[in-house]
Amino acid sequence: MSGSMLPRTLADELVTDLAGRAADPVSVVAPFTGEELYRLPHATPAEVQDAAARARAAQRAWRDAGDAHRRAVLLRAHDLLLDRRELLLDAVQTETGKTRGQAFEEVFNSAAAIRYAALSARRVLAGGRRRGGIPLVVRARVRVNPKGLVGVITPWNYPLVLGIMDVVPALATGNAIVQKADDQGALSVLLARRAFLDAGLPPELWAVVTGPGAEIGSAVVDAADYVCFTGSTATGRTVAQRAAGRLIGSSMELGGKNPLIVLDDVDVEKAAADAAYGCFSAAGQLCVSVERVYVERGIADRFVPAFADRVAGLAIGTSFDYTPDVGSLATRAQLERVTAHLDDALGKGATLLAGGHARPDLGPLVMEPTVLTDVTDDMACSTGETFGPLVAVTIVDSADDAIRASNASEYGLNASVMSGSRARARAVAARLEAGSVNIGEGYRATFGSIDAPMGGVKQSGLGRRNGREGLERFVQSTTIGETTGLMQLPRAGYEFGRLVGLMVVLLRTLKAVRRR
Template sequence: MAATAIPIDTLPSINPATGQVLAHIEKTPPEMVARTVTLARAAQREWATVPIRERCRRLRKLRECLMASRHEIADTVVAESGKPRVEALFADVFVALDSAEYWSKNVRAALRPERVPHHNIAAKAKSGHLVYEPLGVIGIISSWNYPLAIPMSQIIPAVAAGNAVICKTSDFTPRCGTLLEKLFRDAAFPRDLVAVIQGGAEVGQALIEALPDKVLFTGSGTTGRRVAEACGRNLIPTILELGGKDAMIVLDDADLRTASSAAVWGSYTNCGQVCLSVERLFVEQAVSQRFVELCVEKTRKLRLGPGSDPATDVGPLIRPEHVRRMSDLIDDAVSRGAQVLSGGHPRPDIGPNFFEPTVVADVHSSMRLFQEETFGPVLAIQTVKDAEEAIRRANDSPFALAASVWTADSKKGQALARRLRAGAVMVNDVISFFGIAEAPHGGCGASGWGRTHGRAGLLELVQMKYIDADRLPRREKPWWYRYGGELERAADAFLQFEFSRGVGAKLRNARNALKTLFRDHRL
């Protein structure tokens, strides 16, 4: 393919299946980002006064716009990310639609003021409650692998809570970014409330320097550290979703046909370019050989091709450097004793970014395949003696995003799930909790911090305020000035009355404790 000159002020929209440049999308000049944030602040001040009922109405309109344009959206996601169209519909479009549907029905209850009961007698004359207020302007720096699902599932609860959003979409998926902004415009959200900025790292840096009230970042650990450092200098709070190295544990009582199908899909969906992919598979020794055979058998049946072909099961990687990295990871594993049982090679005969779905056995922790986030179509298996070894090896990773346990005994599976270091653990399923609107998403360690999705994610997008109203507003409080020996003795009596174990001690100190309530403050 002949080289094409790319204007310096645009981003190329590239089809990863062919390498073809589909369009040129205008970049956002970094010097314009601060102005965009200023306009968003003005829009947010008005939006925060809009009743939640009206915000929900706009979310329902957004859902209608999403549904009406779902085919255009799916086609654009396929063209820029390369995934099969069915995955674009099941993942990107579904998650966006469901997020709009869920929050349009539930944000009012989730942000309803909450009464705070007081257990201590000293606070019984007070009435306390919590209210939730918008933070202001939320900055989102999003990823290319789910160019609709990830940003939409963050933007929707943010605006539902009364915030404005500036979203920097990935420079790999600029057309998806323009569609995203258009959806909010078509749904009649206020001008400047939701803005998409386009560009690379320099635009993300400009967004942080414009001082949003919070930053949500999805991407690599290396970039995430830079984001955290830049935000930390200005005390901007963050949510970081930095990827995973998710473990799948298969016990000897698991249904092997179902579990092997899950392993194959969980490793290869979106060509393995999923933070929740199955990247480390631990199988109990008693069933390991049969399980590996099933994984190889099913992997060899998968069809590799462009996402636009309905017959395709696995699409391309996003860029040629990702293909080279898969080869490097496989070569490292083989040099350390691993066996490639299926696949393991680039497929330039299909296109520039294709890599075969690959099954690798005898993998262990010294290999890069078990140390680094793979982000590609590799199913890496290690045989373990028993569940105890599986748990120990699964937890032996700096990443802690998600995991799964496969067993016929649900109670046993849930007990093991509690012992796994991860933000979420599924028993007899993989990945799909990301599409459950109520389920929080996020991890710890090298996987980042904070949560998106669910009420836990919503509460990351608001300021919690405690309001206390005194029921005796005309009465001076016992702990106010002035002090003296008498008050000191009364205070100690109050402590004994309140915290002594025996009833006798409480009664002996009750009279003196009351002196803290009825005294002359001499002011």
Template sequence: MGNATHTATLSADLVDRLTRHVVSGGGEKTATVAPFTGKPLVELPVSTAGDVAAAFSRARAAQRDWAAMPPRDRVEPFLRFHDLVLDRQTEILDILQWETGKARRHAFEEVYDAAAGTLYYARQAPRLLRRSRTMGAVPLATRTYVHRQAKGAVSVITPWNYPLALPVGDAVPALLAGNAVVAKPDTQTALTALWAIDLLIEAGLPADLWLPVLGEPAQIGDPLIEHADYVAFTGSSAAGAAVAQKAAARLIGCSAELGGKNPMIVCEDAHLDSTVEGALRACFSNAGQLCIAMERVYVHESRFDEFTAKFAAAVGDMTLNSELDFSADMGSLTYQRQLDRVAAHVDDARAKGATVLAGGRPRPDLGPLFYEPTVLSGVRPAMSACAEETFGPVVSVYAFTDENDAVERANDTEFGLNASVWTKDVARGRRIAERIRAGTVNINEGYGAAWASYGAPMGGMKRSGLGRRHGHEGLLRYTEAQTIASQHFVGLAGPPGTSGQMLAKAMTTGARLMKRFRIR
């Protein structure tokens, strides 16, 4: 464990450079707080409902010319953005740590993700958006293709826990698809998103295509849906359900990545040392404030005692501090409300008979929002930590008897976002994975293998979300599929003078021939 005394903060010039992008005309300001110190960090402009309407008006005007560009030309700013993110990583790592309190190693995951995810879509967008030929109504005579039109102006609403990876991950494919984006990042971590917008404009993105607004959902949440042609939302399941209802009322599409109570299954043949090391990342990255983090660990009964002893010892050895370097294994929580929720879950479990194997207490000596990484055993359904998402550095361990038991318990949740299976037999791991009702399952990894497979879809089942980011769907969700068909040589009603009876007979014969010769 360690501590740090910070004597510097974010420069006024940097803050001014970034906040000039916010669409705000009222002059109202709001202050954010540094999680490491509890002291004021920056003042940010606040947007009104009118500002949101103005942002969409500007975005739509800019989007017309942008959508008219060939996709191969739209990719150029994004290729430059990839390099700039990696080149300027020290600056954004500092901003990320100041705004979130996360350890630098976890901040770097966001930097890598912003660069790598952008590069994937910059490479793939021209191919994904190319018109695609499909079978016409009448072979040779009907020529049909699918054209992809941009939705128009898209709302991207993102939370505070991954303030670089999530805004970039949703906005970049929307922009590459030919849309404009009006973004609402969480105010506490807005500078990080504003840094990405500033950098992409520097890389050549035309002005007004990615416009940020700042404010509380009660003030600007509804306008962000009322003016949008599509909504990409990341947040809690309750908030996601409300967004989906409002989008449905307007008959516009939405995607939502929501909460999780993610299970990790440790089979009897797992290599325990590497499993323990992987569990540290899976459970405590970003202090557990990660929707795809593991909060439930199921260990085969024959290895339960050995695993829990090794895991608890490793958790107790983790380094916590607020240094702006790579020395910490875990950083601070971001909000007081998260600290309160973590403490409430642990205290409730302890009071009802659970055993704290590691951690279990706040660490105000390190900073106002630090809480030790915590391992609980003996957690039962009556305890809030059992089924509710903690969203903090708390994990419960359980023993299971066989694969059926493990799968049944892994699926015993309203959530279905991510899961993890640990075994030396990868084929067995895949068989188990396919029985788990979760949008992604990692074998011998907690979350990174599936998340960073950008060509594969990522999202949740059940109350963990709608739609997918990443993969083809991550870009095509921002488009409307338009079918264009042209008729040649002969009309669908046959040559002039063809009777209805003759047409029916010809079409019947044709249908049988096309089946016989596998034309259809």
């Protein structure tokens, strides 16, 4: 069955939860059919400011309610999210065009992120004693507080989990949220938010707005005390500059041109299957999906045809069940971008190994998973992010060559290594310039490890989500120091003169006993 499984009546009901509805609504199209899904009202900058003010007012009570209360609300939301998973899967598929299995990845990782944040926030907020500058003479304590109002700007490609991974850690640490959802992902966000409200979250605490990024995204940045952005590198630079102009912090997960290295000791069939998934999950519309494959020459004559055959055999479809391996692109603009990269490469001499055709018989935005070789530096798909079902395979003479080619990019978000030897794969992984490196997998080994930080290096981002680092970005520390009265600290020149010798002895002693 194809089309939209999300009822129009539910879509129309959900948009009433938006914090801003004054601007003219826009049409949101279902990728599987090309038909209008519903009309989405946009916010105005003034409505963003109003939503931010209400969120700030709600944040004080949420902060004061304490960690135990917040944890209970978030864990109830975790259960409701799982109870409502089928409706969430329908929403994610309807808006993004991905397969049901890849939509389930969003639900699974969202639940994991909620559980982790709810159960870990107490340690991040604990503060506590620290060593004073002079033992027995000075004491120090650290108090940790939420930053206040967090602005979250989320993309269309993974609307559920990429929102949850920022929103819930911020809530768990006592903050309020104003989230700008992408038009193509707003229903998934609003449906997830409903579960949190039903779990006891105050509605004003998490406001959702939509609208043009330049206008409404900027308004969110201007209202917030901290900003999380997921999207393109070009837009991320603009958001980061605006945040820096207000002297507020930000975390950015940006673009990638993610490499996969296939070493010459792999199990060929297994590596081909794992590589195909890592390249074409969500039709390649995933920030951490593979777009470059480097294969050692010793295995190339077996791996390359096996990979091409595996990709050619992927089941493409638009059904709301677990039959398809690859779904649809999300928007017309994505289809045009992939087609432009493909036409440019073929026009300049690239060789097509698999795919290469749009499939309007399956859906208006469906594109076959496509594998190219003989890709050269003058081709748009060589260094620029395609963000679609297009991958370039390059044969290299050695692992060293593969590492150099992988690192020769302005991006550094994700990388992958496949080898029959764990030790060899780890040695290669240690030399790759990326925020995440997966061994034996395309991206899920790191993306799903919620206890470990995730983010990019170089032009792929700033800061980290997930792990302790992902919680700490939402708090600020205050140090409280006090003297014990055991000894008066020097206040005049002659008092320093009397104590210098004693202080030097103290410093040498602390170093000798390895006291930090």
